[in-house]
Amino acid sequence: MDLKQKIDVVDTTGLKDFNEHYFKPQKPVVIKGLADNKIAGKRWTINYFKETMGDLEIDVFDNSNKKSASSAFTMPDLKMKFSDYLEVITKDEKTDLRIFLFDCFKSNPTLKKEFPCPEIFKGVLDSVGYMFFGGKDTTVRIHYDIDMSNVLLTHFGGRKKVVLIAPEYNDFLYRLPYNTYSLINLDAINHKKYPALAFVKGYECVLEHGDSIFMPSGYWHYMTYLEGSFSISYRKLAPTVQSKLNGFVNIALKMPYDKLMNKVLGSKWLTMKEQIAQRKAMEAVKSLRVLNVNQ
Numbered sequence: 001m002d003l004k005q006k007i008d009v010v011d012t013t014g015l016k017d018f019n020e021h022y023f024k025p026q027k028p029v030v031i032k033g034l035a036d037n038k039i040a041g042k043r044w045t046i047n048y049f050k051e052t053m054g055d056l057e058i059d060v061f062d063n064s065n066k067k068s069a070s071s072a073f074t075m076p077d078l079k080m081k082f083s084d085y086l087e088v089i090t091k092d093e094k095t096d097l098r099i100f101l102f103d104c105f106k107s108n109p110t111l112k113k114e115f116p117c118p119e120i121f122k123g124v125l126d127s128v129g130y131m132f133f134g135g136k137d138t139t140v141r142i143h144y145d146i147d148m149s150n151v152l153l154t155h156f157g158g159r160k161k162v163v164l165i166a167p168e169y170n171d172f173l174y175r176l177p178y179n180t181y182s183l184i185n186l187d188a189i190n191h192k193k194y195p196a197l198a199f200v201k202g203y204e205c206v207l208e209h210g211d212s213i214f215m216p217s218g219y220w221h222y223m224t225y226l227e228g229s230f231s232i233s234y235r236k237l238a239p240t241v242q243s244k245l246n247g248f249v250n251i252a253l254k255m256p257y258d259k260l261m262n263k264v265l266g267s268k269w270l271t272m273k274e275q276i277a278q279r280k281a282m283e284a285v286k287s288l289r290v291l292n293v294n295q
């Protein structure tokens, strides 16, 4: 796997420039300091959330609980008082606890005023903001977003490493059918077991306080919080009719089917999906070789 593709890093981008160079061609970009001149850029720290929302009860995911590996649908593992959770991620110690897809404007509408949707992402989904929190070395396993929307993720309070891989590599990444996960554990890549990974190319970058990253529709992402920190994401609908339809099919058909089969067949269902992922990866490698021979 080669993660040395160069991602564009820009200081600013206007709507016209963003649409032309990144949104239309569906090309990722890092925008440095997009939040710096917003209230959030100056105010949003872990302590700020402790002081203003610390009494909330929030859903927390625990990466050490592997039971969700087979499902398209991940459920929170525990509930915590927000201030207790924030205490955990303030420590300079590895933690598996993370907050995922926290619908923050519902709990605190002021946050939207402090970081309104950036101009480049205005659209029908711009009133929804999701937040994500993690501590030192917390990882978010590789996946792409089920609704196939575009994501603008802005980071605060520390550094986060982001790996992005284009959807062209779906089969080479051993994508599990009926959900949006891969067989691959990017924390410990096993090239022997997963030889198709040798053909995968992607991007790796580090976001700092105030930086944003544009993740186009269907892009695989894998995150590592390098220190206790958090992000907010805005979403924009999938760019083509086909990708909107794919998002709809994922949510309305594939996810419920996957859940049902998990219930009915249990671990047998996961084994079947793993075999399909392996077969598709090998077919993808074979078709590359045929292409090379014919060129």
Ligand SMILES: O=C(O)CCC(=O)C(=O)O
Pocket (backbone or CB within 6 Å): 099, 100, 132, 133, 134, 140, 145, 151, 153, 221, 223, 231, 233
């Ligand atoms: O940053 C995170 O913790 C996860 C972000 C993510 O998966 C997403 O925005 O879809």
